[in-house]
Amino acid sequence: MQILLLNGPNLNLLGEREPQHYGHDSLSAVEKRLQEQARALGHELNAFQSNHEGALIDRIQTARKDGTAFLLFNPGGYTHTSVALRDALAATRLSFIEIHISNVHAREPFRRQSVFSDLAVGVIAGLGIQGYELALLAADRYLHSQKT
Ligand code: CA2
Numbered sequence: 330m331q332i333l334l335l336n337g338p339n340l341n342l343l344g345e346r347e348p349q350h351y352g353h354d355s356l357s358a359v360e361k362r363l364q365e366q367a368r369a370l371g372h373e374l375n376a377f378q379s380n381h382e383g384a385l386i387d388r389i390q391t392a393r394k395d396g397t398a399f400l401l402f403n404p405g406g407y408t409h410t411s412v413a414l415r416d417a418l419a420a421t422r423l424s425f426i427e428i429h430i431s432n433v434h435a436r437e438p439f440r441r442q443s444v445f446s447d448l449a450v451g452v453i454a455g456l457g458i459q460g461y462e463l464a465l466l467a468a469d470r471y472l473h474s475q476k477t
Contacts, residue, residue, distance in 0.1 A: 337405030400425035
């Protein structure tokens, strides 16, 4: 099945700065690894990152029509603010897992609030880059459970 890995603003900087929060891997290394892992599970994974809210909304709307069955989504800083992205997810009714590399609950109080979590199948936070891999495994199980 088709899975979309969507990353929001500043995640293109992965591996370049703030390794104490976000680790040492680059985004392209994470995307490549996840694509290989998805292929091994019999899925195809497409990856998209943008620093722009509208571009992320457009990609979510396209996902509805292009056969995407599941979304792995790290909304970055939009996690805490973007009603427009939330509306796009609600409108397209795509199933998704919300991913945070850092433990948003152990940082500034404003990071504890997400506008997405109540719509998500699940939320992973604080497990580093590994969170993406765990989310993919959970998505695989979810997709299999939906088939039966
Ligand atoms: O922990 C996460 O994955 C976040 O979604 C990352 C966002 C932050 O605003 C959220 O509260 C939690 C920030 C992404 C910034 O990514 C960077 C990566 C490397 C260097 C600098 C920023």
